[in-house]
Amino acid sequence: MVGFFFARVAPFLVFMFLLASSFATIATDDLVIGAFTPNVGLIGRTHIVFGSSEPFDANEAVAALSDGVHGVRLLGVEPNGRLGTRVGGAGDVNGDGLDDVIAGEPCCGVSFVLLGGP
Numbered sequence: 001m002v003g004f005f006f007a008r009v010a011p012f013l014v015f016m017f018l019l020a021s022s023f024a025t026i027a028t029d030d031l032v033i034g035a036f037t038p039n040v041g042l043i044g045r046t047h048i049v050f051g052s053s054e055p056f057d058a059n060e061a062v063a064a065l066s067d068g069v070h071g072v073r074l075l076g077v078e079p080n081g082r083l084g085t086r087v088g089g090a091g092d093v094n095g096d097g098l099d100d101v102i103a104g105e106p107c108c109g110v111s112f113v114l115l116g117g118p
Contacts, residue, residue, distance in 0.1 A: 028050070028051030028052060028053065029051045030048055030049060030050050030051045030071075031048070031049040031051070032046065032047070032048050032087050032101050032103075033046065033047040033048075033049070033062060033084075033087075034046050034083075034084030034085060034086065034087040034103065035047065035062075035084045036076075036082045036083060036084040036085050040079070040080060041079045041080065042079060042080075043075050043076040043077075043078070043079055043081065043083065044075075044076040044081060044082050044083035044084040044085065044105065045073055045074060045075050045076065045083060045084055046073070046074045046083060046084045046087055046101075046103040046112075047062050047063075047065070047066045047071060047072070047073050047074075048066070048071050048072050048073075048074075048101060048114065049062065049065045049066070049070065049071040050070055050071050052070070056070065072114075074103055074112060074114065076105050076108075077105065077108060077110065078105070078107070078108045080107055081105040081106075081107045081108040081110075082105060082106055082107045083103060083104070083105040083112075084103065085104065085106060086103070086104035086106060086111075087101065087102070087103045087104070088101070088102050089101060089102075090102040090113055092116075093113055093115065094115055096115070096116070096117065098115075098116030098117055099116050100113055100114060100115050100116050101113070101114045101116070102114075
């Protein structure tokens with residue numbers, strides 16, 4: 001059985017996650033995780049964990065999987081901006097055949113589009 005277990009790591013709350021088919025490669029689905037903190041002064045984040053045919057430790061920290069090889073991490077621009085409270089599939093914005101992801105930071109009024117690609 002393949003699956004994910006999300007443990008709360010203070011002070012961040014996993015707020016939203018989705019599968020992004022073919023964000024990093026055409027062959028595998030990827031996982032997008034929005035994580036924000038209600039604590040004053042901290043910056044939210046969004047993680048994209050790249051799909052793989054190779055297993056990884058189920059207890060691996062999401063931050064370790066956002067190392068640029070197994071995934072990426074986007075940090076918010078403002079403390080209290082709440083990046084990660086809204087993430088979603090953006091389709092194929094740039095026409096390269098790979099899905100793109102949008103992540104919102106609602107308290108700042110900004111959204112980020114992460115273009116899929118190897």
